[in-house]
Amino acid sequence: KHVKTITKGGCGECQTACKIANQACEN
Amino acid sequence: MIHQYKFGEYNIVIDVCSGALHIVDDPTYDIISMFEASNRDTVISKTAEKYKDISLDEIEECYAQVAGLKESGKLFTEDTFEPMAGTLKAKTSGVVKALCLHIAHTCNLNCSYCFASQGKYHGERALMSFDVGKRALDFLIENSGTRRNLEVDFFGGEPLMNFDVVKKLVEYARSIEKEKNKNFRFTLTTNGVLVDKDVIDFANREMSNVVLSLDGRKEVHDRYRVDYSGNGSWNKIVPKFQEFVKARGGKNYYMRGTFTHANPDFLEDIKTMLDLGFTELSMEPVVAAEGDPAALTEADKPIVLKQYEELARLMLKRDKEGRPFTFYHYMIDLKGGPCIYKRISGCGSGTEYMAVTPWGDLYPCHQFVGDEKFKLGDIWKGVDNTAVQNEFASCNVYAREDCRDCWAKLYCSGGCAANAYHSTGSVRGIYKYGCDLFRKRMECAIAVAVARELGDAE
DSSP: OOEEEOOOOOOOOSOOOOOOTTOOOOO | OEEEEEETTEEEEEETTTOOEEEEOHHHHHHHHHHTTSOHHHHHHHHHHHOTTSOHHHHHHHHHHHHHHHHTTSSSOOOOOGGGTTHHHHHTTTOOOEEEEEOEEOOSOOOTTOTTTTTTTTSOOEEOOHHHHHHHHHHHHHTOTTOOEEEEEEESSOGGGGHHHHHHHHHHHHHHHTTTTOEEEEEEEEOSTTOOHHHHHHHHHHEEEEEEEOOSSHHHHHHHOBOTTSOBSHHHHHHHHHHHHHHTTTOSEEEEEEEOTTOSOTHHHHHHHHHTTOOEEEEEEOOOOTTOTTSOOGGGHHHHHHHHHHHHHHHHHHHHTTOOOEEGGGOOOTTTSOOHHHHHHOOOBTTTEEEEOTTOEEESSGGGTTOGGGOOEETTTEEOOHHHHHHHHTOSGGGOGGGTTOTTHHHHTTOOHHHHHHHHSSTTSOOHHHHHHHHHHHHHHHHHHHHHHTTOOO
16 A cells, blocks of 8 residues: 545534634534 | 645645645646647647656656546636635625723733724724614624624733633623524634633633733743833743643644744744644734835744744644644635635625624724724614625625635635735735745645645645
């Protein structure tokens, strides 16, 4: 194996430090 | 679209539109870089020429695995998301879920680099009354639709200069949240000067997160963060912050620093914060007009980019030593991050997120407060400046031509409207300097996450 691979309208419950990739899904 | 880069021992390939991350060996990395532009024979012969110690069979095997990834929709995936770009905002049109409450347009520090002009936002000093704050919370509940999680940040200026109102507003929200089936999450941003036992006890009971302003090294912090007599604040606030963080059990806080032209070597400030016992860190580039003495310059950029790389290495090193720490922008959950609809719809400023001034006016976010043409309305009659709101509602990753070919677009969602406006005059513009920093942060964040995922913290 030469490759290791790692990542259905949305709900909007996720959170809107610094004042998007760093958010977590909260559904 | 793909993005491939090397970080330490890792060859990382990001397939932007499927979200797949591939960690590959050297010949496969090179094959991927040629795969779309050359035919199979050319790719294999060039790779064989470079890797003379690897058999042709093995190189053909690499090629086959790359072709298999493409066939299974995990490499060179087409971007089919544009028609969905307005879906989440259309679905939640009119819903507000987060407010930045400007509880105090005044401050007990006089930081010259403050984007809010020493907390006054280019206006008069003012404190929010309980009645205005209460109406803001009612406005939020009335306009939150079916959203359960509601977020309120106490912001300023310095919010602790109006602490009694903060306490009363939290008490009011707690008294109605069950009946309204809502969950208020409060946050507090403070410079630390007025932190005492009462503040700590209250915040630990009611604030889901606190943001504590500290720039790192004493000489760096005290260069800008001074009181009205010109005295630095580092000696006064650091012991208070240490007590605050200890009382919170070392969790649910961020030390929030700003780096400027004076300290593009901000990793030294992060190390200082670690030495002081702080482990939840957020260090951000200054927001300043070009030409401002604090503004980062082109000459600073390579220094800053290098800091981000060294920071990632420091995180992995300390992981291995059993002394981990968090850097906000590297806090990326590879498998539980935001869904694609959120990633393409933008941050929500001006639609689901608004700032409220001490007298109840609504703005798209805290960085637009004080610029009258961005006033959306007020908390009594709601949004009446629909032209501005529509402009923000249409801000998404596909609204910006410059974002189309950027591999990081599904991580930043088109970036910050305020940064875009202040650098280009349009909320749909691109703050190119910020983009360069963001892409480097994402490369580093993903590399750290990959190393942790593979259990290889060096």
